[in-house]
Amino acid sequence: xxxxxxxxxxxxxxxxxxxxxxxxxxxxxxxxxxxxxxxxxxxxxxxxxxxxxxxxxxxxxxxxxxxxxxxxxxxxxxxxxxxxxxxxxxxxxxxxxxxxxxxxxxxxxxxxxxxxxxxxxxxxxxxxxxxxxxxxxxxxxxxxxxxxxxxxxxxxxxxxxxxxxxxxxxxxxxxxxxxxxxxxxxxx
Amino acid sequence: xxxxxxxxxxxxxxxxxxxxxxxxxxxxxxxxxxxxxxxxxxxxxxxxxxxxxxxxxxxxxxxxxxxxxxxxxxxxxxxxxxxxxxxxxxxxxxxxxxxxxxxxxxxxxxxxxxxxxxxxxxxxxxxxxxxxxxxxxxxxxxxxxxxxxxxxxxxxxxxxxxxxxxxxxxxxxxxxxxxxxxxxxxxxxxxxxxxxxxxxxxxxxxxxxxxxxxxxxxxxxxxxxxxxxxxxxxxxxxxxxxxxxxxxxxxxxxxxxxxxxxxxxxxxxxxxxxxxxxxxxxxxxxxxxxxxxxxxxxxxxxxxxxxxxxxxxxxxxxxxxxxxxxxxxxxxxxxxxxxxxxxxxxxxxxxxxxxxxxxxxxxxxxxxxxxxxxxxxxxxxxxxxxxxxxxxxxxxxxxxxxxxxxxxxxxxxxxxxxxxxxxxxxxxxxxxxxxxxxxxxxxxxxxxxxxxxxxxxxxxxxxxxxxxxxxxxxxxxxxxxxxxxxxxxxxxxxxxxxxxxxxxxxxxxxxxxxxxxxxxxxxxxxxxxxxxxxxxxxxxxxxxxxxxxxxxxxxxxxxxxxxxxxxxxxxxxxxxxxxxxxxxxxxxxxxxxxxxxxxxxxxxxxxxxxxxxxxxxxxxxxxxxxxxxxxxxxxxxxxxxxxxxxxxxxxxxxxxxxxxxxxxxxxxxxxxxxxxxxxxxxxxxxxxxxxxxxxxxxxxxxxxxxxxxxxxxxxxxxxxxxxxxxxxxxxxxxxxxxxxxxxxxxxxxxxxxxxxxxxxxxxxxxxxxxxxxxxxxx
Numbered sequence: 025x026x027x028x029x030x031x032x033x034x035x036x037x038x039x040x041x042x043x044x045x046x047x048x049x050x051x052x053x054x055x056x057x058x059x060x061x062x063x064x065x066x067x068x069x070x071x072x073x074x075x076x077x078x079x080x081x082x083x084x085x086x087x088x089x090x091x092x093x094x095x096x097x098x099x100x101x102x103x104x105x106x107x108x109x110x111x112x113x114x115x116x117x118x119x120x121x122x123x124x125x126x127x128x129x130x131x132x133x134x135x136x137x138x139x140x141x142x143x144x145x146x147x148x149x150x151x152x153x154x155x156x157x158x159x160x161x162x163x164x165x166x167x168x169x170x171x172x173x174x175x176x177x178x179x180x181x182x183x184x185x186x187x188x189x190x191x192x193x194x195x196x197x198x199x200x201x202x203x204x205x206x207x208x209x210x211x212x
Numbered sequence: 213x214x215x216x217x218x219x220x221x222x223x224x225x226x227x228x229x230x231x232x233x234x235x236x237x238x239x240x241x242x243x244x245x246x247x248x249x250x251x252x253x254x255x256x257x258x259x260x261x262x263x264x265x266x267x268x269x270x271x272x273x274x275x276x277x278x279x280x281x282x283x284x285x286x287x288x289x290x291x292x293x294x295x296x297x298x299x300x301x302x303x304x305x306x307x308x309x310x311x312x313x314x315x316x317x318x319x320x321x322x323x324x325x326x327x328x329x330x331x332x333x334x335x336x337x338x339x340x341x342x343x344x345x346x347x348x349x350x351x352x353x354x355x356x357x358x359x360x361x362x363x364x365x366x367x368x369x370x371x372x373x374x375x376x377x378x379x380x381x382x383x384x385x386x387x388x389x390x391x392x393x394x395x396x397x398x399x400x401x402x403x404x405x406x407x408x409x410x411x412x413x414x415x416x417x418x419x420x421x422x423x424x425x426x427x428x429x430x431x432x433x434x435x436x437x438x439x440x441x442x443x444x445x446x447x448x449x450x451x452x453x454x455x456x457x458x459x460x461x462x463x464x465x466x467x468x469x470x471x472x473x474x475x476x477x478x479x480x481x482x483x484x485x486x487x488x489x490x491x492x493x494x495x496x497x498x499x500x501x502x503x504x505x506x507x508x509x510x511x512x513x514x515x516x517x518x519x520x521x522x523x524x525x526x527x528x529x530x531x532x533x534x535x536x537x538x539x540x541x542x543x544x545x546x547x548x549x550x551x552x553x554x555x556x557x558x559x560x561x562x563x564x565x566x567x568x569x570x571x572x573x574x575x576x577x578x579x580x581x582x583x584x585x586x587x588x589x590x591x592x593x594x595x596x597x598x599x600x601x602x603x604x605x606x607x608x609x610x611x612x613x614x615x616x617x618x619x620x621x622x623x624x625x626x627x628x629x630x631x632x633x634x635x636x637x638x639x640x641x642x643x644x645x646x647x648x649x650x651x652x653x654x655x656x657x658x659x660x661x662x663x664x665x666x667x668x669x670x671x672x673x674x675x676x677x678x679x680x681x682x683x684x685x686x687x688x689x690x691x692x693x694x695x696x697x698x699x700x701x702x703x704x705x706x707x708x709x710x711x712x713x714x715x716x717x718x719x720x721x722x723x724x725x726x727x728x729x730x731x732x733x734x735x736x737x738x739x740x741x742x743x744x745x746x747x748x749x750x751x752x753x754x755x756x757x758x759x760x761x762x763x764x765x766x767x768x769x770x771x772x773x774x775x776x777x778x779x780x781x782x783x784x785x786x787x788x789x790x791x792x793x794x795x796x797x798x799x800x801x802x803x804x805x806x807x808x809x810x811x812x813x814x815x816x817x818x819x820x821x822x823x824x825x826x827x828x829x830x831x832x833x834x835x836x837x838x839x840x841x842x843x844x845x846x847x848x849x850x851x852x853x854x855x856x857x858x859x860x861x862x863x864x865x866x867x868x869x870x871x872x873x874x875x876x877x878x879x880x881x882x883x884x885x886x887x888x889x890x891x892x893x894x895x896x897x898x899x900x901x902x903x904x905x906x907x908x909x910x911x912x913x914x915x916x917x918x919x920x921x922x923x924x925x926x927x928x929x930x931x932x933x934x935x936x937x938x939x940x941x942x943x944x945x946x947x948x949x950x951x952x953x954x955x956x957x958x959x960x961x962x963x964x965x966x967x968x969x970x971x972x973x974x975x976x977x978x979x980x981x982x983x984x985x986x987x988x989x990x
Contacts, residue, residue, distance in 0.1 A: 068350060072361060074752040079350040099347045108384060114348070200358070 047144065047155045050162060053187040055142030059085040064093075066204040083206065085140045105137065135166055135180045139189060151180070160185055215596040222593045225585075226490060229497040236500030240410075240449035240508035248568050252835060256682055257842045261441075265790030267407025270440045271668040272399040272420060273391070277434040282397035283386035285434055288427035289420075293401055296423070298416035301786040304399040305389035312782045317372050318364075320778075322768035324722060325368040328730040332366065333740070333765075338747035341366035346751060363760040365753075383671070391671040396437075398671050402786060403442055410449050413442040439665040447661065452508040455960050459515045463954040467522055467947050474943055475529070480604045483597060484525040491521040491586030498581035499574050510574040512955070512963050516970065517579055519951015520557070520918060521586035523944035524550060528590050529604045530940035546937070547591060552872050553921035554587045556865045560917025563861030564910065569850045571962065572910060607943075611935025614942065618933070621983045628983050632888040635895035646894075647851070648903035679805040679817050681714075681826065683834045684798060688776075691792065691799040692723035694831055698803060701829040702822075710821050712806040717791035720784045727773045737766045847906075854906040858913040865916055873927065881927040885980035886919045893973045907962045911969025918948060918970065919977025926985035933985075945978045 061084040068077040081095040091105040101114035138147040147153060150173055151166035164182045168174040176197055183191040194202045246258050261267055274282045274289070290304045322328055331337045345367045348357055360369055383390050389398040401420070405412030417438060424436045471481050495514060499506045527550055532542035561583070564576030639646070683698055685691040695718040705711050718726070735743065740762055744755045779785030793800045805822070808815045819836055826834045870879050890912045897908065922941055925933055933941075952974060955967025 066350070068354065070349060070358065072358070072753065072757055073346065073349075074754065077346070077350040077354075077752075095350070098350065 045159050047153055051142040051144045057187045059087045061209055063207050063209050064204050068202045070200045088141055091137050139182050218592050218596050229493045232497040232500055237505040239505050240452045248570055253837050253842050254846055256837050257839055262408040263406035267441045268403045270401040270442050273437040273668055274397040275435050277431055279386050283388045285427050286388040286397040286399055289424055292423035296419050298404055298419045299401050300404050301402045305384050313784050316782055318369055320774045321368040321372050323727040323730050323774055325371040327371045328733055330733040333735050335743050335747045343751055362757055363764050365758055365761050407441055410445050414446045417446055439668050455958050456508050456512045459954050463515045463518050463951050466950045475604050487525050487586040487589040488518055488521045490589045491582035494585035495578040495582035499578050502577050503574055507574055509571050510578050513575045514578050516951045517582045519948040522947045524587050524590035526944045527940050530607055530936050549924050553924055554583055555868055556920040557583050557917045559864040559868055560861045560913050563857040568853055607939035608935045611939035614938045618982050624983050628980055632891050635891040638895040642898045646898055646904050648905045678840045680837045681803040681834055683801045683831055686798045688799045689723055691801040692718045693725055695801040696723055696726055697829045698831055698834055701825040705825055712808045714803050714805045716803045717788045717801050721788045724773055731769055734765050734769050737762055740765055851906045854909045858909055861913045862916055878927045882923040885923050885984050886916045886977055888980050889919055889973050889976040890915050905965050907965035908969050911966050914970045915973035918974055922978040923981040926981040948974045
């Protein structure tokens with residue numbers, strides 16, 4: 025099995041098609057990512073507020089369906105997305121949402137989880153995809169095609185290198201934006 | 213009695229019975245299973261079963277086709293059902309349907325949120341609440357909350373909404389509720405009619421099927437499955453009705469065929485059935501007069517009466533031979549034995565009259581009236597009706613042929629005693645698995661239907677409403693005030709993890725007093741305007757941004773209070789309705805408690821913790837009810853009572869026989885075969901894997917009551933039974949076995965239990981009597 029895989033990789037490297045790096049190839053690389061945990065810092069620029077809100081914590085992805093966002097600062101909370109249920113836990117408060125009722129959450133789900141999973145059909149259900157840059161430093165833009173999502177998010181920009189996502193930026197319809205930067209955990 | 217007087221009296225009696233039956237109401241609902249004189253806790257169980265939210269909840273599943281088609285059908289069906297007067301609410305998970313709930317919650321948030329106090333709207337309170345809301349903006353929920361911040365900076369909406377979420381919510385597919393595996397769309401509908409209005413619920417179920425047929429026209433492979441209490445009670449009624457007709461027909465046809473085969477005379481058949489028909493009529497009339505209604509099950513049990521009552525005319529015809537009405541031979545030789553048989557049967561059935569289980573009490577009265585009338589008609593009317601010179605075929609040949617058989621059976625005496633010992637051993641070994649532990653053993657709902665219900669309920673995360681706190685008050689407002697007091701003391705139990713959570717009607721319909729208190733806690737515009745800049749110090753938010761907040765608080769201070777009418781038509785209204793009940797003596801509020809989940813099972817609640825909380829809340833009238841425990845206790849009480857009644861009935865029979873037979877030896881000769889029969893039948897049922905219910909227990913009593921009729925004929929000191937008598941016993945016994953045996957094949961568990969016990973019991977009682985008597989033959 026391992027041998028066959030190695031052979032396949034060699035074959036891929038040898039082929040000239042390798043030069044034509046595209047969305048298909050990026051998705052293929054991303055899909056090979058076995059998941060795990062990373063550190064994130066998120067800055068939210070909200071017009072209502074005088075200064076950006078900064079939060080940080082851990083982001084975990086467990087293919088194919090489970091995404092965990094554990095915010096540690098400024099206040100701990102946990103968001104878990106498991107299949108189609110989004111649950112948010114904050115102190116004693118627990119909130120559980122069915123995604124079909126929540127286009128906002130849907131936008132969030134399909135962008136991050138779809139990207140991490142390299143699930144192009146899932147992404148293309150809600151967004152038009154544009155890829156720029158190189159394999160070493162790529163930028164994938166998601167433009168909502170579903171008007172319900174477009175009413176909230178005008179663009180999601182995901183930056184990364186090879187099979188790693190480095191940043192996610194949400195540009196909201198009201199002009200507010202959130203920028204999340206992602207780094208590997210220092211352990212290992 | 214002269215011929216004319218006897219016949220005229222009989223005809224008058226029949227006419228009176230007919231008149232009474234014409235006015236009798238027949239039911240087939242679950243009332244036969246509910247206690248006649250319940251405790252307060254049982255009364256609650258009864259109310260829940262008859263009128264409660266659970267009794268109105270219809271679970272609908274749509275299967276087949278593909279996901280999007282099922283979702284479309286779910287929406288279409290929901291729209292049609294919402295337009296139907298049979299339903300007060302239909303939910304299928306559509307987001308649009310929740311919009312109205314959100315509007316109400318948002319508009320009334322300051323009156324609904326328990327967090328609204330004067331402190332929270334002081335400077336320090338505002339600072340803390342707004343700082344928390346800003347922190348929340350940084351969280352994943354922020355995207356949804358941001359738009360609300362200028363209008364609701366203290367986060368009251370979140371306080372209210374998080375109360376709405378009660379743990380398990382159904383999965384969703386294509387915008388509507390679906391099963392976890394996604395293969396079935398799910399809807400929940402609440403019927404306008406309560407559980408005891410079976411006709412209306414039947415109509416509501418028919419509405420669902422019609423609406424689905426219309427919605428699914430052209431979609432070939434989609435089908436609908438229905439479950440829930442309304443389906444159970446409607447199906448149970450239909451089953452009982454169909455069963456009663458079927459069983460009566462089967463046993464009538466079988467007995468008529470048997471009599472025709474033996475008598476070969478339609479005159480004899482007609483005359484032989486007269487006591488049976490008179491008895492059945494009298495039985496129904498007596499139950500109607502005594503109980504106000506006749507349950508279908510009673511009539512079902514009553515088919516056994518056909519088999520037993522026909523015995524008397526068989527004895528009469530076969531034993532009296534060619535006797536004329538003036539001939540006293542039969543009256544002197546056989547009637548005393550038959551009369552004693554009737555009396556022992558009456559003793560047995562009479563003990564059922566005292567049962568708290570209405571089905572049994574009705575059975576008792578029905579059988580007593582039926583047997584007494586059938587015997588009396590045989591004794592006093594039949595001799596006058598038989599045509600001159602009438603006699604049935606001589607059955608002496610059959611009787612004579614049976615004599616060597618009886619003698620041969622005598623050799624099996626030891627075998628019978630050995631069998632009795634073996635049966636006792638079986639019962640001792642199996643003693644822990646003999647009984648069916650719950651009320652479900654009596655349920656007419658088939659296992660497959662119960663399984664489907666479990667599945668749909670699991671998909672919906674439908675609450676099982678096992679644990680309830682019930683508060684009673686004179687009116688709705690006071691019931692809500694009491695609920696609020698109880699909730700205040702239940703919350704610490706939630707925080708301590710004793711219970712996972714609870715519902716209360718006051719959550720979405722606070723008492724007027726609580727709403728007024730919250731309004732009074734809100735500051736006026738001037739105070740709030742002055743407080744905001746101070747409260748916002750250090751926060752990244754300018755007071756000008758919160759102008760909408762000032763307006764909303766001012767509006768909330770003047771808002772007319774939230775009433776049940778405000779909630780009408782929303783799912784919040786539905787929730788509140790299901791938790792508030794108007795009762796004859798006032799109002800009850802139900803507060804369902806959720807048990808703590810431990811793995812895949814729910815932990816049992818500690819009743820003591822709840823009771824102390826209720827005491828601390830100053831609500832001594834509040835009840836903590838464990839509905840499952842209550843229904844098990846109810847069943848346990850039925851069972852204990854049935855044991856007591858059966859023993860009392862048995863004792864009455866023994867005393868009656870002792871007085872009548874005036875001989876210990878003869879008493880023993882009658883009782884021994886009956887006791888052995890009971891042991892062998894119960895051991896046999898246990899070996900066949902039947903779990904005993906209280907109906908089996910009653911069956912044991914009936915084995916003694918009915919079997920004694922046969923045993924008595926073998927108890928005489930001469931020990932020789934005349935050939936015609938033997939023949940009549942065989943025939944009468946066969947008729948009885950047919951009557952009870954027919955019940956054994958019924959899918960209705962209570963009927964089955966009785967049939968499977970008494971049917972074999974009647975045969976064995978005769979056989980064992982013959983064997984044990986045969987041993988005394990020269």
